[in-house]
Each structure stands twice: as C-alpha cells, then as structure tokens.
Amino acid sequence: MGTWRNLERDLEDMREYYRHGKAKEASWRKSQLKGLLTLLKEKEGDIFKALKHYLGKHHVEAFRDEDRDSYWKMMHKYIGSDITSMVTLPVIIFEPMTMLQKMAELMEYSYLLDRADECEDPYIWLVYASLWAISVYFAYQRTWKPFNPILGETYEMANHGGISFNSEQVSHHPPMSAGHAENEHFTYDVTSKLKTKFLGNSLDVFPLGRMRVTLKKDGVVLDLVPPPTKVNNLIFGSTWVDSPGEMIMTNLTTGDKVVLFFQPCGWFGYSTYL
Incomplete structure (x- = not known):
C-alpha cells in the first residue's frame, strides 16, 4: 500500500x-x-x-486542435534553424523538471557500471557499460521537454544506491550543463550540449557534449558518444521519440570499442517504445 x-x-x-x-x-x-x-x-x-x-x-498529443494553427504560424519561420535557445515554447509541452534533473536519470541502472568494475575481462567491461548506456532510453515514453535551467542553477541527488550526483548549468547561450556522479566503483563526468534542427513537425537533436566513465579498480576510462535523437509529431499527431544511428562506447585505455546501431523506427515506430 x-x-x-x-x-x-x-x-x-x-x-x-x-x-x-x-x-x-x-x-x-x-x-x-x-x-x-x-x-x-x-x-x-x-x-x-x-x-x-x-x-x-x-499516447499523448501535445496540443489541442484549436492551438495547433496558432503555434504553427509562430514556429514555421524557424524551419531549418537551431532553436536550442531562441524560441519561447508553450508550457504545455514541458514536464515539471529541469534538464539538470533529467541528466541524473542515467544513474537509474548504475549497478551495471558496478558490475563492469568488478570484472576482469576488458571486453565484459564494455558489455556492461554499453548496457548501462542503453538503459536511459526507458525514459523515451515521456516525450515532454524538461525546462532549461538558469545560469548557475544546481541539482544534487544524494545517496541514490550509494551514488552522489551533482550537476550545474555552466552556460546560458548556448545552454550547457555539467554533471558528476561517483560511488565506490566508478566516476561519471558529463558535459551536456545540444544542437537542434527544427523541421516543422519534427526536431532533430544532436549531442555535442562528452560523457566519460572511469572504473576505479583498474583505472579504465570509457568514452560514450550517443546517437542523435529525432522528436516526431511535435505539433500534429502523437509525439514520439526515435534515436536512429550509432552509439559508440570506446575504452580509451585499451583502444577497444563497441558500436551499436539503432535501427530507425519507421512511420509508425512509436509503438516500439510501448
């Protein structure tokens, strides 16, 4: 209960x-x-x-029918542009959290990094670390946008399964955040910076930041490059998210790498996440 x-x-x-x-x-x-x-x-x-x-x-549609035309008139002039920090968006498309808080969601399955640190096989390091990197996509059923933090804003997640996570908004234009997480097995450092391209009823999001994990037992440094993301049906239809392309996890200590290819979903692909 x-x-x-x-x-x-x-x-x-x-x-x-x-x-x-x-x-x-x-x-x-x-x-x-x-x-x-x-x-x-x-x-x-x-x-x-x-x-x-x-x-x-x-499956959620962000706008009421009577709102679509007015929002389209406001947004169509930005087609082809990077709208990361230049457009005022309606509050209805947001969820009640900021990007700093959303960055911490990658720690939900951090036990996979604990297991990687406990392994002796360098290839198994990459297997567990790649599983951890994929785990964040469980959140893609939530298609609402987090709020942009203000410059200097911070977020702290304390003692989540033995993990401490801290993040801060370090730049306003362009928006950029930095985060650090740590427990007895690993440290995680991220700089989050995005480039976007507005395409009318969809939005392409390209990650430009850096994500690195250090496994403490052997001092192994892992670098993660996530795939781009595409948000579909922003204004017309039911909003869904796809991440077609390559995710690359590189062991900077040994030079080994894992390349995962995310297959595009297709026209009716949002059911993939349900």
Missing part, C-alpha cells in the same frame, strides 16, 4: 504544479493522471502491463 500512497502523492504534486502554472491546457493531463492511477490500482499485480496498456491507448 505504501507504493500506491507514494504514487498518489506524486500525482497530486503534478496536479498542483499545473494548477499553479495556470496552464489551461493541463486539464486533459489531470484527467489522464487520474485515469492512470485508477488503472494501476486495478492491475497492481503487473505494473508494466498496466503502463503498456495505458500508454497504448492514451
């Missing part, structure tokens, strides 16, 4: 956020949150199936 009380509390926090944010468009979200809570209670024996069933029937 404690799990459900926590879920109810979190959902109420979100409802309060949208009420005080004065976003009229949030009314549909409140009803969907209530529907999700009811569905989860009915199917609490299998939470994953409940979420899959719900998301399959209620």
Whole structure:
C-alpha cells in the first residue's frame, strides 16, 4: 500500500504544479493522471502491463486542435534553424523538471557500471557499460521537454544506491550543463550540449557534449558518444521519440570499442517504445 500512497502523492504534486502554472491546457493531463492511477490500482499485480496498456491507448498529443494553427504560424519561420535557445515554447509541452534533473536519470541502472568494475575481462567491461548506456532510453515514453535551467542553477541527488550526483548549468547561450556522479566503483563526468534542427513537425537533436566513465579498480576510462535523437509529431499527431544511428562506447585505455546501431523506427515506430 505504501507504493500506491507514494504514487498518489506524486500525482497530486503534478496536479498542483499545473494548477499553479495556470496552464489551461493541463486539464486533459489531470484527467489522464487520474485515469492512470485508477488503472494501476486495478492491475497492481503487473505494473508494466498496466503502463503498456495505458500508454497504448492514451499516447499523448501535445496540443489541442484549436492551438495547433496558432503555434504553427509562430514556429514555421524557424524551419531549418537551431532553436536550442531562441524560441519561447508553450508550457504545455514541458514536464515539471529541469534538464539538470533529467541528466541524473542515467544513474537509474548504475549497478551495471558496478558490475563492469568488478570484472576482469576488458571486453565484459564494455558489455556492461554499453548496457548501462542503453538503459536511459526507458525514459523515451515521456516525450515532454524538461525546462532549461538558469545560469548557475544546481541539482544534487544524494545517496541514490550509494551514488552522489551533482550537476550545474555552466552556460546560458548556448545552454550547457555539467554533471558528476561517483560511488565506490566508478566516476561519471558529463558535459551536456545540444544542437537542434527544427523541421516543422519534427526536431532533430544532436549531442555535442562528452560523457566519460572511469572504473576505479583498474583505472579504465570509457568514452560514450550517443546517437542523435529525432522528436516526431511535435505539433500534429502523437509525439514520439526515435534515436536512429550509432552509439559508440570506446575504452580509451585499451583502444577497444563497441558500436551499436539503432535501427530507425519507421512511420509508425512509436509503438516500439510501448
């Protein structure tokens, strides 16, 4: 029962956020949150199936029909441009967290890095580290955008399974964040910088930052280059996210590398994430 009380509390926090944010468009979200809570209670024996069933029937569309035309008129002049820090966006497309907080989501499955550090085989280091790098894509079912942090803003996640994570917004134009995580097995350092290309009803996102992991036992340094991301159906249709291309994990100590190819989803590919 404690799990459900926590879920109810979190959902109420979100409802309060949208009420005080004065976003009229949030009314549909409140009803969907209530529907999700009811569905989860009915199917609490299998939470994953409940979420899959719900998301399959209620894939989110960001805009009401009456808002689409006005937003399109505002945005069409930016087609082909980098809109990282030049466009004011409607609050309805945001989730109540900042990019600094979202950066910490990569620590959810950090036990995979612990296992990598415990291994003797250098190839198994890369296997576990690559699994860890892929794990963040579980969050792609959430297609809302986090808020941009203000310059100098910080975020701290303390004692998450023995991990401390700290991040800071170090540049405003262009937006750039830096983060550091550490436990007894590894250190993780990231500089997050993005370049975007607005294509009308979609947005290409190119990561330009750097991600490095150091396994403490052997001093192994791993470098991660993630694939680009494409956000589809920004204005018209149900929004979904794809990451076609290569993810490269390189062992800078030995020169070994893993190259993972993410197959494009196709026209109706958003169901891949459900």
